[in-house]
Amino acid sequence: MLLRRPDELVPGETVRSLRAVTDLDGTVVSVGFADGRIVNRDAEGLAAGVDVDASDWMLLPPMADLHAHVDKAYTWSAAGSPEGSLEDAVSCWQSFGELLTYEQIKINARRQLTAAMRAGVTAIRTHVNYHEGPDPLRGIRAVIELREEFRGFVDLQVVAMHGYNRESDVIREAIGLGVDLLGDAPHLSPDPQAEIERTVQLAEEAGLGVDIHTDETLNPNSLGIRDLARLTSRWPASMTRSAGHCVSLAMQTPETLAVVLSEAAAAGVSIITNPLTNLYLQGWEHPTATPRALPPLRSILEAGVGLAAGGDNVQDPFNPLGNGDMIDVVAALVLAGHLTPRAAWEVVTAGRGLMNLPRATGAVGDVADMILVRATSVAEAVAERAPERIVIRGGRVIARRRLAIDAVDVSIIEAKEIRA
Numbered sequence: 001m002l003l004r005r006p007d008e009l010v011p012g013e014t015v016r017s018l019r020a021v022t023d024l025d026g027t028v029v030s031v032g033f034a035d036g037r038i039v040n041r042d043a044e045g046l047a048a049g050v051d052v053d054a055s056d057w058m059l060l061p062p063m064a065d066l067h068a069h070v071d072k073a074y075t076w077s078a079a080g081s082p083e084g085s086l087e088d089a090v091s092c093w094q095s096f097g098e099l100l101t102y103e104q105i106k107i108n109a110r111r112q113l114t115a116a117m118r119a120g121v122t123a124i125r126t127h128v129n130y131h132e133g134p135d136p137l138r139g140i141r142a143v144i145e146l147r148e149e150f151r152g153f154v155d156l157q158v159v160a161m162h163g164y165n166r167e168s169d170v171i172r173e174a175i176g177l178g179v180d181l182l183g184d185a186p187h188l189s190p191d192p193q194a195e196i197e198r199t200v201q202l203a204e205e206a207g208l209g210v211d212i213h214t215d216e217t218l219n220p221n222s223l224g225i226r227d228l229a230r231l232t233s234r235w236p237a238s239m240t241r242s243a244g245h246c247v248s249l250a251m252q253t254p255e256t257l258a259v260v261l262s263e264a265a266a267a268g269v270s271i272i273t274n275p276l277t278n279l280y281l282q283g284w285e286h287p288t289a290t291p292r293a294l295p296p297l298r299s300i301l302e303a304g305v306g307l308a309a310g311g312d313n314v315q316d317p318f319n320p321l322g323n324g325d326m327i328d329v330v331a332a333l334v335l336a337g338h339l340t341p342r343a344a345w346e347v348v349t350a351g352r353g354l355m356n357l358p359r360a361t362g363a364v365g366d367v368a369d370m371i372l373v374r375a376t377s378v379a380e381a382v383a384e385r386a387p388e389r390i391v392i393r394g395g396r397v398i399a400r401r402r403l404a405i406d407a408v409d410v411s412i413i414e415a416k417e418i419r420a
């Protein structure tokens with residue numbers, strides 16, 4: 001049988017089998033695909049497609065970005081630099097966002113979605129602001145159109161994110177456009193409890209779930225996640241109730257933390273952590289420590305609370321860095337969040353479940369969605385950021401990223417060193 005190498009695959013090709021590929025557990029397997037699913041682990045039988053010798057390569061579950069802001073992407077330089085804190089970023093964004101047109105939002109958001117897709121991020125939940133100016137729904141409309149444009153490549157959920165001063169009638173108009181979820185940042189309002197109640201009520205009225213920025217602050221008295229748990233505890237399990245950020249959980253006593261996490265677990269509230277942006281936004285005022293502004297991830301997992309992660313902001317007033325590639329988030333979950341590389345990868349893929357997408361773990365019966373990386377372990381893939389990646393959806397190659405350094409240059413350097 002003629003076997004091809006992964007780096008010879010071309011986007012658009014359908015793969016039939018991967019031979020001798022290493023899985024997340026480090027086991028070398030051969031997997032067969034049919035009808036967009038993984039059908040066996042001995043690569044026998046099967047319909048049309050390419051057979052690939054994937055020795056030296058790993059099969060990893062695709063990444064999910066559960067907290068993006070694609071409408072703001074790539075505005076850092078144009079928007080001017082805020083001083084650093086969340087409040088600065090919000091006010092800088094509000095005056096700049098007013099100037100952003102529907103067309104420009106669409107161009108920026110498309111650029112981030114494309115970068116994410118090429119990196120192997122095939123599921124994204126994005127918040128979209130109401131933009132100041134005459135047509136406050138222009139960003140939401142633009143991103144809803146991109147949800148169609150990327151169908152089959154990136155599964156996109158759109159969260160319409162209002163501030164406390166946005167009238168309920170305008171929020172109902174956004175619901176009418178077909179958003180997936182409602183969002184809000186109640187801790188920034190003068191009456192956080194009343195604001196979260198209004199959002200949950202609007203969501204119930206529309207039959208939608210919520211993903212709310214709760215407690216993006218080091219102030220330990222901010223615990224909106226408890227209000228969210230109380231207000232949604234009777235919702236059916238299938239209705240989304242996610243708490244984004246939950247930074248203030250880092251500042252609780254162990255006793256309070258245990259109570260809050262058990263309330264969240266009982267109510268079915270999931271937590272979305274955003275390490276990159278929160279490492280940047282919080283702690284500016286602290287005199288010595290620069291607290292890391294991450295909720296306690298291992299305690300969250302031990303309490304049985306659903307946990308996923310987001311890239312959050314990409315080169316905008318909230319974070320000058322960020323690039324849409326969730327592998328940097330995996331690295332941050334290891335370094336700042338104290339998870340193993342394997343556990344961190346699982347947190348970044350767990351978001352698929354929160355989006356009610358089919359399982360893609362590489363097991364028989366799962367959809368044939370995956371990233372092939374040239375690496376021998378998940379730790380190596382994360383440490384080196386996996387420069388070579390092939391993204392597969394439903395057995396079809398949708399993107400390929402090659403090594404930027406030319407191997408010839410490396411061999412010339414090596415040859416010179418040997419001669420010296």
Ligand SMILES: Nc1ccnc(=O)[nH]1
Nearest residue numbers: 069072277312313318
């Ligand atoms: N971390 C963030 C809070 C609010 N809005 C954003 O875009 N990002």
